Amino acid sequence: MTKSLTILLVFLLTITSVFSQSKTCDCKTDLDFLVEKMKKMPSFKKQIKADKKDEFENTYRELASQMTQSIPVEDCYKLLIQQTLLVNDVHFSLGYKNKILSNEILNDSLKLDAFKQSAAFTNHPKIDINLEELKQKLKSKPLHAIEGIYRYGEFQKIGVYFSEDKKTLTGVLLENTLSQWEIGEVRFVATHISDQKYNVYYYDADTRKPGFVKSLSLENGRLWSYKKVGNDNNYELPIKDQSNWAFKTLTNETQYIYLGTFGNSNKKKHQSFYKEVEHKLTAKNVIVDLRSNGGGNDKFSDPYVKLLKNKNVYIITNCFAGSNGEQFTLKLLQNKNAKHLGQTTRGIIAYGKNYGYHYDTPSGYFNVTPTDMNFHKFIEYESKGITPEIKLDFDKDWIEQTLEIIASDAQ
Numbered sequence: 001m002t003k004s005l006t007i008l009l010v011f012l013l014t015i016t017s018v019f020s021q022s023k024t025c026d027c028k029t030d031l032d033f034l035v036e037k038m039k040k041m042p043s044f045k046k047q048i049k050a051d052k053k054d055e056f057e058n059t060y061r062e063l064a065s066q067m068t069q070s071i072p073v074e075d076c077y078k079l080l081i082q083q084t085l086l087v088n089d090v091h092f093s094l095g096y097k098n099k100i101l102s103n104e105i106l107n108d109s110l111k112l113d114a115f116k117q118s119a120a121f122t123n124h125p126k127i128d129i130n131l132e133e134l135k136q137k138l139k140s141k142p143l144h145a146i147e148g149i150y151r152y153g154e155f156q157k158i159g160v161y162f163s164e165d166k167k168t169l170t171g172v173l174l175e176n177t178l179s180q181w182e183i184g185e186v187r188f189v190a191t192h193i194s195d196q197k198y199n200v201y202y203y204d205a206d207t208r209k210p211g212f213v214k215s216l217s218l219e220n221g222r223l224w225s226y227k228k229v230g231n232d233n234n235y236e237l238p239i240k241d242q243s244n245w246a247f248k249t250l251t252n253e254t255q256y257i258y259l260g261t262f263g264n265s266n267k268k269k270h271q272s273f274y275k276e277v278e279h280k281l282t283a284k285n286v287i288v289d290l291r292s293n294g295g296g297n298d299k300f301s302d303p304y305v306k307l308l309k310n311k312n313v314y315i316i317t318n319c320f321a322g323s324n325g326e327q328f329t330l331k332l333l334q335n336k337n338a339k340h341l342g343q344t345t346r347g348i349i350a351y352g353k354n355y356g357y358h359y360d361t362p363s364g365y366f367n368v369t370p371t372d373m374n375f376h377k378f379i380e381y382e383s384k385g386i387t388p389e390i391k392l393d394f395d396k397d398w399i400e401q402t403l404e405i406i407a408s409d410a411q
Contacts, residue, residue, distance in 0.1 A: 025363035027076035028067035033361050034080055034094065034368055035060060042374035043089035043351045056086045073365050074210055080366065081201070081212050088382050090215045090348035091323070095367040097360065099207040101180055106206070112179060124208070125186040127172045134159050135174050143230050146218060149174065150226040152205060158187050158226060167192045169218075171226065180208060190216075190223060194384055197347065200224060215347045215383045217319035220394040233394045236318045236343050238291045245273040246289075247280060254285040254406055256399065259304070262296030262324050270300045278307060285312045285406050287399065288332065291342070295323025295352075305331045312409070313338040314402050317388065322346030326386055327378065340388040341402055347385035350378045 038044050048056050063079050071079075077096050084094050100120055105111040115121055127134075138159050141148045150158045150171065157175035162168065169190040173183055188202035199214045200223070213224070220236060221228030239246075244260030257277055262270075286308060301324055315332055317325070317340065326349040332338050352373030359368045392401050 023073045023365075024070035025073050025076050025365055026067075027071050027079060027363075028064055030076060030361040030363050030366060031060070031063060031067060031080060031083065033359075034083060034366075037359060037368050037370045038084070038087060038092075041087070041089065041092065041351070041370045041372070042376065043087050043092065043371055046374070046376045046379070047087055052086070056083075059083060059086055073363075076363075077210060077366060078201075085199075088379070089351050089371055090346070090383055091351050091353055091371045093369045094212065095369070096210050097365055097367050099209050101206070101208045106180060115180075116182075120208075124203075126184045127170070127186065131159070131172070131174060131184055134161070134172070137161075143221070143228070148221075149229045150221075150223070151229050152187070152226055155205070156181070156187070157229065160223075160226070169198070169223075178205065180206075188226075190218070196344070197383060197385070198223065215385070217344065217346075217385070219319065219343065235392075235394055235396060235398050236291070238289070238318075239399075245269060247273075247277050249280075249283065250287070250399070250403065251283075253283050253410075254287065254403065255281060255283040256287045256289065257281075258289040258291075259301075259325075260291075260293055262293065262298070262300040262328070264297050267300075274300075274303055281307060281311075283311075285314065287314045287316065287402050287406075289316045289399075290321045290325050290329060291316060291318040291398075292320040293317075293322075293325030293328075294320065295325045295327075295348075298324055298327065301325075301328040302331070304328070308332065309335055311335075311337065312406075314406060315340045316342045316392075316398055316402060317345045317386070318343045319385070320346060322348040323352065326381065327375065329386055330378070339390065339405075340386065341390045341405065342388050342392050342398060344387045345381075345385040347381055347383045349386075350375050350382040 060083060063083055066079060080094055084092065101115060105115050138147060138149050138161060147161050150160050152158060155177050156173060158171045159174045160169055160171045163170065170186060171188040173181055173185045173187055176183055188200055190198040190200045192198055196217045196219050197215050198218055200216055201212050203210055216224050220233060221231030238260060242258060246258035248256040250256050313332055313335055315329055315338060317329060322345060326345045329340065329345065333340055351371040352375060353371055354373045361368060390405065392398050
């Protein structure tokens with residue numbers, strides 16, 4: 001055997017040995033830490049009472065009984081998520097800290113080959129069914145059906161189908177160009193919670209790290225980053241290449257403002273844009289576009305409530321409008337001349353994060369980000385969102401549709 005081949009084999013065996021180690025953790029200690037942080041949250045104090053308290057404690061005991069010894073890290077993550085779901089608080093999150101796959105491995109073919117021999121790769125959930133039959137079955141689904149083939153950018157096509165109970169959707173890889181993935185692997189599992197809303201357990205496309213995101217809408221062939229093949233309508237998204245602040249005069253009687261964020265990162269821009277709009281907003285009708293406004297600080301949103309109080313206001317939202325963007329929507333709707341159009345909002349409204357503290361669990365594998373702000377008066381919209389008075393069609397420009405509605409109202 002040549003020296004170079006010997007070195008290569010030793011390298012591959014070493015890398016494979018490292019990868020093959022099945023990482024475990026003391027999940028019970030992490031569970032206790034998680035519960036301790038949860039009990040300090042306003043959402044916990046508001047919600048976990050009487051029967052809900054019994055349910056919370058029973059769930060804790062049941063989960064703890066499955067943690068009497070060290071268990072695989074991802075199994076622990078899934079169990080901890082179950083405890084978090086007892087509190088209806090979309091802002092509250094539990095993250096999986098460590099990447100499964102680093103850029104170093106991804107950019108080295110030998111290390112990537114070794115990774116694919118590891119437990120981290122071979123233990124990833126896969127679908128044990130005929131994928132070609134599944135693909136043909138999903139291709140035959142109507143375009144408006146939830147089940148079907150979805151794309152993840154230009155890199156992957158994912159077969160999405162219901163479990164027998166029709167409450168859980170599995171996304172399995174059918175076509176793939178990313179070297180760290182293989183056909184048949186599970187990319188996500190989405191669990192129905194209400195109406196068009198789903199909680200999604202997913203694997204990051206680049207790092208393969210698991211994650212969990214709550215209250216995502218499945219409408220117009222879109223679930224978060226996944227879009228149904230054959231459905232190219234994207235009118236629910238903000239106008240392409242438009243900044244977070246935009247002002248336009250559309251007609252003699254209608255003006256338009258886009259507010260894409262109320263975040264703290266650009267205080268000067270918030271202030272300068274408000275000053276500009278304050279003097280130019282003269283039309284009797286104003287379209288307030290909040291598509292994909294993820295929220296922020298009410299000191300940037302509240303001034304517009306007063307500014308718009310004597311206008312006919314047409315508020316447009318999509319399923320990515322959330323937090324203070326949703327609270328602002330409700331404040332504008334207190335105006336009797338306001339209408340809400342578009343799509344149901346995210347449903348991340350009743351609590352918040354002021355200080356943004358986050359904590360590593362004792363194992364070091366997970367990160368807890370509790371909430372510390374209390375907007376419980378909006379609890380009816382948490383995980384559900386605010387449903388518009390008029391739902392706009394997904395196959396036509398939303399500003400054009402709104403202008404037609406304004407013209408109809410004027411008759």
